[in-house]
Amino acid sequence: MLLRFTCLLTFVFMAKTSLAQSYDILIKNGRIIDGTGNSWYYGDVAVQAGKIAAIGKLDRxxxxxxxxxxxxxxxxxxxxxHTxxxxxxxxxxxxxxxxxxxxxxxxTxxxxGSSLNMTKYFARLDSVKTSINVASLIGHNTIRRAVMGDAQRDPTAEELxxxxxxxxxxxxxGAVGLSTGLIYVPGTYSKTPEVVALAKAAAKHGGVYASHIRDEGDNVTEAVSEAIAIGxxxxxxxxxxxxxxxxKPNWGRSVETLALVDNARKEGLDVTVDQYPSLRR
Incomplete structure (x- = not known):
């Protein structure tokens, strides 16, 4: 059973009360996973006015x-x-x-690839009243195409x-970071210093760098290294x-790519990865 929390990853623990308080909803006897990284535990969750009001053993x-x-x-x-x-x-x-x-x-x-005008995008989201929260990255390909079209060259100083x-x-x-698709046109025409410059612009505002890297095949280790270097x-x-x-010739090379990520994390860099499920036929 999943419940939409006002604060998605942080619970406010107010479970020590033993008073016979009344709530709108009481979810009892569940295995609670609170998003902190701790192990699950048995407990109850009380909801009042659409918000978590108490968590723990709420017997009364x-x-x-x-x-x-x-x-x-x-x-x-x-x-x-990654949606x-x-x-x-x-x-x-x-x-x-x-x-x-x-x-x-x-x-998203x-x-x-993203909307270019975030103000208009978020206004449209508000107008349709989505049932989920939506965050958006600003896309490098979108930015590059708006300034340079699909030109296969470095940007001028003015364009950059x-x-x-x-x-x-x-x-x-309101964007949450910069995304790249360096395997796609026109992003594939860009060089690392260009991406670093744009990443720094996003970093000024607390953004994350999310990348579909330049190569997932024969040059995958170089591509992973580039993403880490940009960060x-x-x-x-x-x-x-x-x-x-x-x-197929690259099967098993995740040992190499995961080692790159592990080493970056040991260095103190905040590097994470995402993966999607895939069905083999």
């Missing part, structure tokens, strides 16, 4: 509605960091597919400055998208 609590969660898990809403909703949030704002999977927050704007301004504007308007240069967290290696 009463409620208008009591849900028996025996054998089930009670957890904060999940965050899907590519890209317009579907406007078509199906109820987001049933995410809600049924326990996802209450999604991140991945792989270098213009791109930096667009990244900063997007961050000020190091911009002094910002790095999130490597759909972390994998492609083509």
């Amino acid at each position: 609590a009463k409620a208008k509605r009591i849900i028996d969660a025996t054998g089930l898990v009670v957890a904060p809403g999940f965050i899907d960091v 590519h909703i890209e317009g579907n949030e406007m078509v199906t704002p109820t987001a049933d597919n995410f809600i049924h999977d326990g996802v209450t927050t999604v991140v 704007g991945n792989c270098g 400055a213009q791109m930096e301004e667009l990244v900063e504007k997007a961050m000020q308007d 190091r240069a911009a002094n910002m967290p790095v999130e490597i998208s759909h972390f994998k290696v492609t083509y």
Whole structure:
């Protein structure tokens, strides 16, 4: 059983009360996973006016509605960091597919593609009243195309400055970081210093760098190293998208790529990865 929490990853623990207090909803006997990284534990969750009011063994609590969660898990809403909703949030704002999977927050704007005007994008989201929280990255490909089209060259100093301004504007308007799709046009035409400059613009506002790296095949270790180097240069967290290696000759090389991530983390860098499930036929 999954419950949408006002604060998705942080519980406020107020469970020590033994008073026979009355709540709107009482979820009893669940295995609570609180998002802190601690082990699960048995307990109850009380909800009042749509917010978590108490957590723990609430034996004397009463409620208008009591849900028996025996054998089930009670957890904060999940965050899907790589969704590519890209317009579907406007078509199906109820987001049933995410809600049924326990996802209450999604991140879009991945792989270098996003809305260019964040103010307009978030205004549209508000107008359709989505049932989930939506965060957006600002896409490098979107920024580059707006300034340079699909030009296969380095930006001029003026163009780079213009791109930096667009990244900063997007961050000020609510973007949560910079995404790249360095395997796609026009991002594939960019070089590392260009991406570092834009990453620094996002880092000024606390942004994360999320990257569909330049190569997931023969040059995958170089591509992972580039993503880590960009985060190091911009002094910002790095999130490597759909972390994998492609083509049969490269099978098993995740030992190398994971070692790169582990070493970066030992260095003190905030580097994480995401992965998607895949069905083999």
